[in-house]
Amino acid sequence: MSFAKLTVSALALAAVSATAAAARDQVQVTGSSTVLPYSTIVAEAFGENFDFPAPVVEGGGSGAGRAKMCEGVGPNTVDIANSSSRITQKDLDACAANGVSDVMEVRFGYDGIVFASAVDGPEFALTPADIYNASAAQVNTGGTIAANTYSQWAQFNDALPAQDILLLVPGTKHGTREVFDVKVLEAGCKESGAYDLFLAAAEGDDAAKKKAAVSACMKLRTDGRSIDIDGDYTETLARLDADKQAVGVFGLSFYQNNTDKLRVGTMSGVVPSTESIAEGSYPVSRPLYFYVKLAHLDVIPGLQEYVEFFVSDDMAGPDGPLAQYGLVSDPELAKTQEMVANRTPMGPLN
C-alpha cells in the first residue's frame, strides 16, 4: 500500500533529521539589518577564498540577534550576533544565565546616519537643533516650552527652505533610532535651549531631573509631521518618492547606493562621507559590532577564520570592499585584529 510506504519514508526522514542535527559545518550569523549587507559581503568573499562553506547570515534586528545568541551553547544556537548598538547588561545577564559565559566583542567600523531629501528638491543645511525643532513634541519658543506648531522649516531657521515639514525617522525597533535619539534629538534639544527649560521644570533630585529632561527631549510630535518608519530604508525611500516634501533618515551606505534619487543634507555644515565620519567632524555616526560566542570557536569549523577574515585589512580596511560599500573603517582595526587572534573575551560594560 503506497500510503504505508509514504508514511514509513516520512518517519525515516524525521529520524534522520534527529540524528544529523548535532553536526553543523557552516557558521551561522544573525542580527542587525544594518550590519547584514557588510556581513553578507564578507560571508560571500569568505566562501570564495576558503575551503569552508560560506556562513549563513540572517537579519532581523540587533536586539533579536543578541537575544538569540544568548539562548545557549551548542551547534543548534547561532555563533555570531551582528549589532548596530552595544550589547546591554540585560543581554549579558541572559547570556550568563544560559551558560554563554565568554563573548568576544568585535567593533569593525562605523556607520554614518544621514538626512536626505528628494534629489530635485531644495538643499538642506541642517543642525541638530533644526531636526529637534522639526520633530519634537515640545520646543523652545523664545524662552518658554510650548507644543510644537511649526509647519515649515523656514519658521525656525531662515536658512532652510519654506517647505512643509515631514520627517521620516526610523521606528523604535531599529538600532538607528537610538543614534537618532542620542546624537540628534538630545544634542538638538540642548542646542536649542529646550533641555535647560525642561531641566528647570523637572522635579526631584538632580539625577531624576536629568532623566525627566532627557525623556522630554525624546518625545516626538504626533501630529503627523514626524513619521516612524518600521520597515527598511527601502520603505523610507518609497515614502520619499511618494511625497517629495519629506526628509528621511538613511544609513550612509544606503545613500551612497542611491545618490541618483537622494540629496543629502549637511549636518552642522559638514557633508557626510566616509572621510568626514572617520575624522569625527560629522557628528551622527555609531560603531558597528558583532559578538562571537567563544565556546563555539573550536567547535564550528571556519568560525575563527571567518572572524579573522572579517577584521582583516583586505575586508574592513580603509580600501577594502566594506569601505567601498559605505563602512567607515575603524582606526583601531589593528588592535581588534590582535584581540581576535588572542580570542580575548569582552570585559564588563562600563
Added chain:
Amino acid sequence: MTDATHNGAPRKRHGSLMQQDALTRRRNAAESRFKLYGIAAISFSLLTLAFMLVTIFSDGVSAFRQASITFPVTLDAAKLDPKGQTNRDDMMKVTTIGYTSLLNKALVDYLDQQGISTEGVSDKQIAEFISRDTPAQLRNQVIADPTMLGQTISFSGFSTGRIDGYFKGRVTRETAQVDTNISVAQLDLADRLREAGILSVAFNWRFLTNPDASDQRPEAAGLGIAIIGSAYMMLLVAVFVLPIGVAASIYLEEFAPKNFLTDIIEVNISILAAVPSIVYGILGLAIFINFAKVPQSSPLVGALVLTLMTLPTIIIATRAALRAVPPSVRDAALGIGASKMQMVFHHVLPLAAPGVLTGTILGLASALGETAPLLLIGMVAFVANYPAGPFDGGMLDPASALPVQVYSWASRSDPAFIERSNGAIIVLLAFLMVMNIIAIVLRRRFERRW
C-alpha cells in the same frame, strides 16, 4: 368569455406588457444597476490585477537579461602561483583580490590594444565594468585546472549592475550625472564597448541557477538556492501531508462515530485552517528548532512548519472529495460482502482521488507562496552554498525559498535588486500557474460526476 371581459364592471386597468408601469420600471432599473455593480466589481479587480502584473513584468522581465563582458586574459603564472609547484594549497593563498587586479589590468590593456578611447574614464572606473563575482569564477577555474596557467584565455563574465542597468534603461545619462557610482563618460565607454562586441546583452540563465549574492554584486544574484529550497520543501510537504491528511480524512469520514468528540475535532480543523500562518512559524520555532533540534534554515524545518499549516486545508478538501462519492457506491460494495476497509480503498478512495490530488496541489501551491512562517525559522537568510542532493542530507542544509528571496531582495539598497525581486516574483508566479494548471487538468480529466 370575451363578453365577460368586455362587458364586466369597470376594473382597475392593467397596463399593457408593452408599457411598463412605475413598479416594473423600478425593478428593472434595480436589476440593471445590480448588473452594473457586478461589472464594476469585476473590472476593478481585473484592473488591479492588470496593474499589478504590468508593474511586476515591466520591472522584472529585465532580470532575465544580463550584460556580459568578454576579453582575453593572460593567466600570469608568476602572480597566480608564486611558488610554481601547482600545489593546490599554495594556489589557494592567492585570493580573489589578486585575481581582481589581474582581471582589471587585462581589461585596461585590452582596451588600449584595441584602440578604444577611454577618454574621461580612469583605470579604476574601467575596472568598475567587471562584476565582483568574476574573480572567484576565474580562480575556481584555475585551481581546478592548473594547466591553464601561463595561457591566454578568452574570459567572459558579467558586467556590473549599473552598466547592465544602462542597457536596460534603468540607468540613464540624467541619473548618471547625479549618481556617484557611475559617470556619463563610463556610459559613453559602455556604448563603444558594445559596438566593439566586448559588451553584449543576452538571456541570463544564471538568474535561475546562481546562488544569492551580496549587496555589492546584484548582477550575480540568482534564484538557484531559492528554487532548490522551495522544491525540497514542496517535496517534503507532499510526502508528509498526503498520508497524514488522507488517513485523517478517511477515518473522520468513513469510520469515526458521530459524537461530541468528533464534532469538536471537526470544528477545530476548520479553526486551524483559518489560523494566521505566522502562528505556525512560532510553533515551529518552539517545537522543531528549540525542542526537536532540527537545524534552522533547513528545508526540513520549513517543510514541517508548512505541513502543519496546509494539513487542515488538505483534510477539508479530502473530506469534501470523499463526501462527493455517492452512498450508493458504498452500499453496493458493502452489499456484495466487501469489508469497510475494502470498500474505502477499492471503491471510495479511487473515485475520490482526483479531488484529493487537486486539493493537495492547491494546498501545496499556497504553501509555496508562504513567507510569514519562514521568517521565524531562519529561512530569510543569506545562503551562498547550494544544499546537497536530496538523499545526501540536503534537506538539512541551509537553504532559502522563493517568496523569502523576493522579500529579502526588496529590502536591499542597490536599485538593481528591485528588478531581481520582480524577476523572482515572475518565477514564483510561473511555478504557481503550473501547479494550478496541473490541478485543473487533473480535475477535468479524472473527475466523475454523478
